[in-house]
Structures are given as structure tokens and as C-alpha cells.
Amino acid sequence: MSEYPLIADHGLIGDLQTAALVATDGTVDWFCAPRFDSPSIFGALLDHGHGGHCRIRPTAEAFTRKQLYIPGTAVLVTRFLTEAGVGEVVDFMPVASRAASESHRLVRTVRCVRGRITFDVEIAPRFDYGRERHQTRQWAQGVQFRGDRTALTVDLIRDPDDGRETEIWVDSDGDVHAEVELVAGETRGLVLDTGVRAAPRQVPTVEARRLFDETVGYWKRWLAQSTYAGRWRETLHRSAITLKLMTYAPSGGLVAAPTAALPEQVGGERNWDYRYTWVRDASFSVYSLLGMGFREEAAALGRWLRERVEERVDKDGGGPLNIMYRIDGSSDLTEETLDHWEGYRGSGPVRIGNGAAGQLQLDIYGEALDSIYVADRHGQPAGHQGWRRICDVLDWLTDNWDQPEEGIWETRGGRQDFTYGRLMCWVAFDRGIRLATAHGRPAAVGRWRAERDAVYDQIMTRGWSQERRAFRQHYDTDVLDSALLRMPRVGFVTPTDPMWLSTLAAMDAELVTDSLVYRYDPAASPDGLRGSEGTFSLCTFAYVDALSLAGQVDRAQMVFEKMLTYANHLGLYSEEIALTGEQVGNFPQAFTHLALIDAAISLNRRLDRRAPDTT
The missing domain is CATH 1.50.10.10 (Glycosyltransferase)
Structure with a gap:
């Protein structure tokens, strides 16, 4: 069953109340919310066809993929190297407060660092281990998936003066697809929010950068408490x-x-x-x-x-x-x-x-x-x-x-x-x-x-x-x-x-x-x-x-x-x-x-x- 990645081909991100796995091909194939032990939103790791996923990867037929953490943090970078250019998907979850919350954000920024690159985006949630059906609504600022007990709002990351619209379409299963074309220096992305909201909103890249900086800063400050100075x-x-x-x-x-x-x-x-x-x-x-x-x-x-x-x-x-x-x-x-x-x-x-x-x-x-x-x-x-x-x-x-x-x-x-x-x-x-x-x-x-x-x-x-x-x-x-x-x-x-x-x-x-x-x-x-x-x-x-x-x-x-x-x-x-x-x-x-x-x-x-x- 080659459609399943190796278990080891994953990184872990989280916000100290729940967590998600991100495969080296840019797929979030395991994510439960609002807690670790909650029913799944994405569960393709346990059923490729019916578990649900959020995938971002190049449209190019051939590409090399690499994955690393920003040193000293839980911010994950998945890199894609194609003949036309190099792109990155940066995944993290802003750290939640100590109070239990229904709203958890998974930020997926997409950027081109060399040349040009086109990313294919597919968002296919399957609430409650695939047992809860949902409806999908689309706005210019993003989309929302809503079931009887669960909601997932997807905000688009882009600048207000960005004249290029991202073409989004919804298929018969209520899954969302899009293509994002980028040249060196450009950034787009998604914020997936599990909280119940009236509608999605547009997230400026400067706000996404602030969330990134705050998350990196949190982990570096936390790790600085370590007193271990030995080998390894x-x-x-x-x-x-x-x-x-x-x-x-x-x-x-x-x-x-x-x-x-x-x-x-x-x-x-x-x-x-x-x-x-x-x-x-x-x-x-x-x-x-x-x-x-x-x-x-x-x-x-x-x-x-x-x-x-x-x-x-x-x-x-x-x-x-x-x-x-x-x-x-x-x-x-x-x-x-x-x-x-x-x-x-x-x-x-x-x-x-x-x-x-x-x-x-x-x-x-x-x-x-x-x-x-x-x-x-x-x-x-x-x-x-x-x-x-x-x-x-x-x-x-x-x-x-x-x-x-x-x-x-x-x-x-x-x-x-x-x-x-x-x-x-x-x-x-x-x-x-x-x-x-x-x-x-x-x-x-x-x-x-x-x-x-x-x-x-x-x-x-x-x-x-x-x-x-x-x-x-x-x-x-x-x-x-x-x-x-x-x-x-x-x-x-x-x-x-x-x-x-x-x-x-x-x-x-x-x-x-x-x-x-x-x-x-x-x-x-x-x-x-x-x-x-x-x-x-x-x-x-x-x-x-x-x-x-x-x-x-x-x-x-x-x-x-x-x-x-x-x-x-x-x-x-x-x-x-x-x-x-x-x-x-x-x-x-x-x-x-x-x-x-x-x-x-x-x-x-x-x-x-x-x-x-x-x-």
C-alpha cells in the first residue's frame, strides 16, 4: 500500500493541547482537536481513502523533498526542490493558553525561495474518524467546513494589495482544491482554525509572520531553561x-x-x-x-x-x-x-x-x-x-x-x-x-x-x-x-x-x-x-x-x-x-x-x- 508514508516520514507540531503529524510530502494526515484524545479531523494515516487530510505539495511531476525543524523550536519546514524552483511549507501551531480551548490554529505558510513553483492544495477533512458528515461553504477570504458537532475554518494568508486571486473549487465530496503560483520572495498560506466562527477572514502576511515569530520565540525561550550541557x-x-x-x-x-x-x-x-x-x-x-x-x-x-x-x-x-x-x-x-x-x-x-x-x-x-x-x-x-x-x-x-x-x-x-x-x-x-x-x-x-x-x-x-x-x-x-x-x-x-x-x-x-x-x-x-x-x-x-x-x-x-x-x-x-x-x-x-x-x-x-x- 504505497499510498501510506512510512511512520518515520513525519514531523510533529503542536500547541500544548493537541498536535498534528506532517508527512515529508506536505500532508497533514493526523490531527485531532480540540485535545489529543478528541476525534480526528484528519486521519488519512489510518485510512488513506477515508481518513481525511490537508495536502500542500508541488504540481511538478518530479521533486525532491527535505524536512527540518527551525533549530530549537517545534516549527517544521518541509522543502521541495524542483527543476523550476525551490519552495517551502512552514507548519506550526501558535501556543495555546493554559485554559482548555475549542479553538486551535494550524498555520501552513507557503513560500518560494528560489525560481518559481506552483503548489497544489487539497483540504479534505473527515470529522469524528470519518463518521460526521459536513457541509462546505466558500468565501473570497477562505472556506468553512461544518458538521453537526465540529467546525473547521480555513483563512487565506495573503496581502490586501495582492491582485492575484487564488482559484478555489469545491468538489462533490465537499473537499477544497486550489493551486498557488509563486515566484521567489512570495508567500501565501492557510490558517486552519477549529473554533466555531461565522466566516473565514483574510490573514495578512505580516500577521502570519508575527504568529511565526511569536511561536519561534516561545520555543527558544522554553528551551533556554535546559541545564544540560553534555554530549548529544x-x-x-x-x-x-x-x-x-x-x-x-x-x-x-x-x-x-x-x-x-x-x-x-x-x-x-x-x-x-x-x-x-x-x-x-x-x-x-x-x-x-x-x-x-x-x-x-x-x-x-x-x-x-x-x-x-x-x-x-x-x-x-x-x-x-x-x-x-x-x-x-x-x-x-x-x-x-x-x-x-x-x-x-x-x-x-x-x-x-x-x-x-x-x-x-x-x-x-x-x-x-x-x-x-x-x-x-x-x-x-x-x-x-x-x-x-x-x-x-x-x-x-x-x-x-x-x-x-x-x-x-x-x-x-x-x-x-x-x-x-x-x-x-x-x-x-x-x-x-x-x-x-x-x-x-x-x-x-x-x-x-x-x-x-x-x-x-x-x-x-x-x-x-x-x-x-x-x-x-x-x-x-x-x-x-x-x-x-x-x-x-x-x-x-x-x-x-x-x-x-x-x-x-x-x-x-x-x-x-x-x-x-x-x-x-x-x-x-x-x-x-x-x-x-x-x-x-x-x-x-x-x-x-x-x-x-x-x-x-x-x-x-x-x-x-x-x-x-x-x-x-x-x-x-x-x-x-x-x-x-x-x-x-x-x-x-x-x-x-x-x-x-x-x-x-x-x-x-x-x-x-x-x-x-x-x-
């Missing part, structure tokens, strides 16, 4: 901007990815909706963002986590926390399939919502408590009510940690006694004890300590496979699991413990292929789903961190440098890497970029320690 600075800055683009400003929640249903295996069924905030991802984010100096974002995520801890304590018997929430903190994530869409390159079913939301995953308690502990050490302590809820969570965990669960990978093959889940329960008790001791707060520290030690003893006896000489995925298998690469990072084992080094060697032999790391072997550990998957990019960066901590610094650096070659042309990563090196899964994935930041900071620190003293 540009790579980490791009990851930080990407994470910021996936943050919902009104709540501080971070979506796992701005996309839904992109397949982990092309043609397979592992197609999930990632437009939600996982407790796990949010917890890791606090550590990563603080590591780069972004204290405000870390504080916002910390508040989001504490709100989730404080608002609900075992109301339905499922535990104090859900594993994921909508970005506003609500928990309605009912999963459904879009049977009328074929899926990316025929990869069905297309799922929206997420049925894993009701799973029991015990590891989230350790991750949440660890992030609260890290925030506390950086001067962001929990207040009295927050501490009482933390105690409630840990008291619940003392009674519930020793039970089967679905695990970090959200398998649908039944509950197991996952070693990683037990590991993070140990972390939860350990961090709770540390917090209570550091601040002299009232807590059942004696009971927490007893449970922490019981978890430790259980992992060391039942989580250890004597036959494999390695820690295993769960107690009824000898399968390895790369989630356990975090064991030394959280302090459960020392990085040079013989048991850990033996586990690392076993993982290297079974889960690592040319430096890329699989989560586990699904053939040996059935997860309830058909098909296979690629290597997991998060795990590869966790492997770098584990090697670095174990003193294998040269090898860690080589693995890290190799992994950087799998990034797309803009430095973005999806969830997984297929056997061919193709990026698969939802894109870009927050977890991967978080792990990249952590691995780089850890590796850079150890390289500095090893560097010779030149003073």
Missing part, C-alpha cells in the same frame, strides 16, 4: 521539545503518544490508542525533565500524579490508581474499533480508547512513589493531605502486592506473578519509608519495612531462575524480560552484583540483536495476541543505562550511538523498530524519548568520570 545536547533538546509537545498544558498530563492504532507489526492486530496519560510514563517524566532542568514541567506532572493519588482510594476494589487516564484526569477510556477504517497499510483493527485501562498493574505504585520521592528531593514535597493519601496507597499495597497482575507490557493472556511488578512494589515501600523518615511524618513504617523485605526475599527466591542464572519475567516461566533492566537503576541490586551481571549476560544473548532489545520473546511467553513485534526502543535505551551502570561504558556508548541511527530525519522515535529497521508503533513515543534522556545523562556522567584530568 541537540539530540536531548529535540527529545525535550517532543515531550513538551505531548504535554496537555491545562492539566500537565503527558500523552504516551499523539497517535492511535499505529501497528507494532504492519498487518498485525497490536494496534493501540496511546493518546492518554499513563501513570508510568508520567512518573518517569518527572525524573527525566528534572535531569534537564525543566522544573516547571516536572512540577506540573508531579501535581498531576498527586491529584490522581489523592482523588481515589480503592473505590471499586481495583486499587488506588488506574494505570492510565485521559489527559484531564478522567478515567473513561472505553475501547472501540473503527470497522469502517482499514488501518495503517491494512493493519486492523483500528482501536480508539484503551481496554487495558482496567488492568491491574502493580508496578505503577513504585513508579509513582519514586517520582514523588525524586520531586521531594528537588524541593517539591507533598503537603499534608498528599502525604495522607500516599499512606493510604501504601497501606493498600501492603495487603495487595502479593497477587497475580497483567504487568507492565499490558499483556492480554492472563494475570501472572510478574517479577517487575514485585520489583516496583519494593520501590514503593522503600520510597515511602525514605519520605517518612526524612520528614518525620506519621506512617506505618514498621509494617512497610516488613513488606518491603518480604518482597525482596520473594524476588530473590522465586524471581530468580537457577537454571537460567537470571531474573525471570514471572514466577512460572524462565522467559527473560527487559523491563528488569531497571533493577540496578532503582537500587534493588548493585550494578556489579554477580546475579545481576549474569542476568545482563543472559539478556544480551537472548533479547539483544545488533544492539536493539526486545521486550521479551512472545513465542516463549504467550501474551494473548497474534503476531510478533519489533525491538522496543525504550528497552534499548534502558540497556544502555544498565551497561553504563555496570561499568561497560565503551559498549554502552556504542549501543547508544547505534540507536541514534534509527531515529527519523528529525530525531524522533516511534515505539518499536522492525526487523528491516523501519519504525513501527505509535509515533512519536514519549517513553522512548524519556529513556533516551535518562540513558544519555547517565552515560555522559560516566564518560566524564573516566575522562583524563587536563587541569
Whole structure:
């Protein structure tokens, strides 16, 4: 299905409430509004024929295309080189206020930088995943698409004294087409606005330039907060901007990815909706963002986590926390399939919502408590009510940690006694004890300590496979699991413990292929789903961190440098890497970029320690 671009052939733009993907051919093929988790306006990435798109590209039969970000920003430039001239499409979204809004603007300026060039413009929205029909009205200043619940207004960018009219026509499907002829120095464009308005208006180029300057200025000022000055600075800055683009400003929640249903295996069924905030991802984010100096974002995520801890304590018997929430903190994530869409390159079913939301995953308690502990050490302590809820969570965990669960990978093959889940329960008790001791707060520290030690003893006896000489995925298998690469990072084992080094060697032999790391072997550990998957990019960066901590610094650096070659042309990563090196899964994935930041900071620190003293 060649009409689908590669997942990696996209850049991400956004306004801190929603985001859009722009392909290297100038097509916006994924855009949901007014929030990340809203129904789609453009969704051609999941159904080329029926998903909807906004495309701007040259009319020339042959052209070369390039794509880059304006350095230090989230402003995307797609360049087209033709025999007659060179043109650019500059895409950005003016940053929204912190208040939730129905109106979001996607600005697409078109300019000729050399010679002359003609652009073909096609705007074909398909509201609500193609389920909401719309009417199209045309004015001299632009067009408006209006459905029963959704509206999209398109304002034309041009100067009042521009004597050339842009010929616009509407086809039988209500889609809009136009051709824009430009010579060197000329600029036109579009502003797509999701707010409900009476009519479009003409946007002067000077106003479009002001929006551009304001957006560039915002991102440069934001990035200037970074305190990271080590190796791979540009790579980490791009990851930080990407994470910021996936943050919902009104709540501080971070979506796992701005996309839904992109397949982990092309043609397979592992197609999930990632437009939600996982407790796990949010917890890791606090550590990563603080590591780069972004204290405000870390504080916002910390508040989001504490709100989730404080608002609900075992109301339905499922535990104090859900594993994921909508970005506003609500928990309605009912999963459904879009049977009328074929899926990316025929990869069905297309799922929206997420049925894993009701799973029991015990590891989230350790991750949440660890992030609260890290925030506390950086001067962001929990207040009295927050501490009482933390105690409630840990008291619940003392009674519930020793039970089967679905695990970090959200398998649908039944509950197991996952070693990683037990590991993070140990972390939860350990961090709770540390917090209570550091601040002299009232807590059942004696009971927490007893449970922490019981978890430790259980992992060391039942989580250890004597036959494999390695820690295993769960107690009824000898399968390895790369989630356990975090064991030394959280302090459960020392990085040079013989048991850990033996586990690392076993993982290297079974889960690592040319430096890329699989989560586990699904053939040996059935997860309830058909098909296979690629290597997991998060795990590869966790492997770098584990090697670095174990003193294998040269090898860690080589693995890290190799992994950087799998990034797309803009430095973005999806969830997984297929056997061919193709990026698969939802894109870009927050977890991967978080792990990249952590691995780089850890590796850079150890390289500095090893560097010779030149003073």
C-alpha cells in the first residue's frame, strides 16, 4: 500500500493541547482537536481513502523533498526542490493558553525561495474518524467546513494589495482544491482554525509572520531553561521539545503518544490508542525533565500524579490508581474499533480508547512513589493531605502486592506473578519509608519495612531462575524480560552484583540483536495476541543505562550511538523498530524519548568520570 508514508516520514507540531503529524510530502494526515484524545479531523494515516487530510505539495511531476525543524523550536519546514524552483511549507501551531480551548490554529505558510513553483492544495477533512458528515461553504477570504458537532475554518494568508486571486473549487465530496503560483520572495498560506466562527477572514502576511515569530520565540525561550550541557545536547533538546509537545498544558498530563492504532507489526492486530496519560510514563517524566532542568514541567506532572493519588482510594476494589487516564484526569477510556477504517497499510483493527485501562498493574505504585520521592528531593514535597493519601496507597499495597497482575507490557493472556511488578512494589515501600523518615511524618513504617523485605526475599527466591542464572519475567516461566533492566537503576541490586551481571549476560544473548532489545520473546511467553513485534526502543535505551551502570561504558556508548541511527530525519522515535529497521508503533513515543534522556545523562556522567584530568 504505497499510498501510506512510512511512520518515520513525519514531523510533529503542536500547541500544548493537541498536535498534528506532517508527512515529508506536505500532508497533514493526523490531527485531532480540540485535545489529543478528541476525534480526528484528519486521519488519512489510518485510512488513506477515508481518513481525511490537508495536502500542500508541488504540481511538478518530479521533486525532491527535505524536512527540518527551525533549530530549537517545534516549527517544521518541509522543502521541495524542483527543476523550476525551490519552495517551502512552514507548519506550526501558535501556543495555546493554559485554559482548555475549542479553538486551535494550524498555520501552513507557503513560500518560494528560489525560481518559481506552483503548489497544489487539497483540504479534505473527515470529522469524528470519518463518521460526521459536513457541509462546505466558500468565501473570497477562505472556506468553512461544518458538521453537526465540529467546525473547521480555513483563512487565506495573503496581502490586501495582492491582485492575484487564488482559484478555489469545491468538489462533490465537499473537499477544497486550489493551486498557488509563486515566484521567489512570495508567500501565501492557510490558517486552519477549529473554533466555531461565522466566516473565514483574510490573514495578512505580516500577521502570519508575527504568529511565526511569536511561536519561534516561545520555543527558544522554553528551551533556554535546559541545564544540560553534555554530549548529544541537540539530540536531548529535540527529545525535550517532543515531550513538551505531548504535554496537555491545562492539566500537565503527558500523552504516551499523539497517535492511535499505529501497528507494532504492519498487518498485525497490536494496534493501540496511546493518546492518554499513563501513570508510568508520567512518573518517569518527572525524573527525566528534572535531569534537564525543566522544573516547571516536572512540577506540573508531579501535581498531576498527586491529584490522581489523592482523588481515589480503592473505590471499586481495583486499587488506588488506574494505570492510565485521559489527559484531564478522567478515567473513561472505553475501547472501540473503527470497522469502517482499514488501518495503517491494512493493519486492523483500528482501536480508539484503551481496554487495558482496567488492568491491574502493580508496578505503577513504585513508579509513582519514586517520582514523588525524586520531586521531594528537588524541593517539591507533598503537603499534608498528599502525604495522607500516599499512606493510604501504601497501606493498600501492603495487603495487595502479593497477587497475580497483567504487568507492565499490558499483556492480554492472563494475570501472572510478574517479577517487575514485585520489583516496583519494593520501590514503593522503600520510597515511602525514605519520605517518612526524612520528614518525620506519621506512617506505618514498621509494617512497610516488613513488606518491603518480604518482597525482596520473594524476588530473590522465586524471581530468580537457577537454571537460567537470571531474573525471570514471572514466577512460572524462565522467559527473560527487559523491563528488569531497571533493577540496578532503582537500587534493588548493585550494578556489579554477580546475579545481576549474569542476568545482563543472559539478556544480551537472548533479547539483544545488533544492539536493539526486545521486550521479551512472545513465542516463549504467550501474551494473548497474534503476531510478533519489533525491538522496543525504550528497552534499548534502558540497556544502555544498565551497561553504563555496570561499568561497560565503551559498549554502552556504542549501543547508544547505534540507536541514534534509527531515529527519523528529525530525531524522533516511534515505539518499536522492525526487523528491516523501519519504525513501527505509535509515533512519536514519549517513553522512548524519556529513556533516551535518562540513558544519555547517565552515560555522559560516566564518560566524564573516566575522562583524563587536563587541569
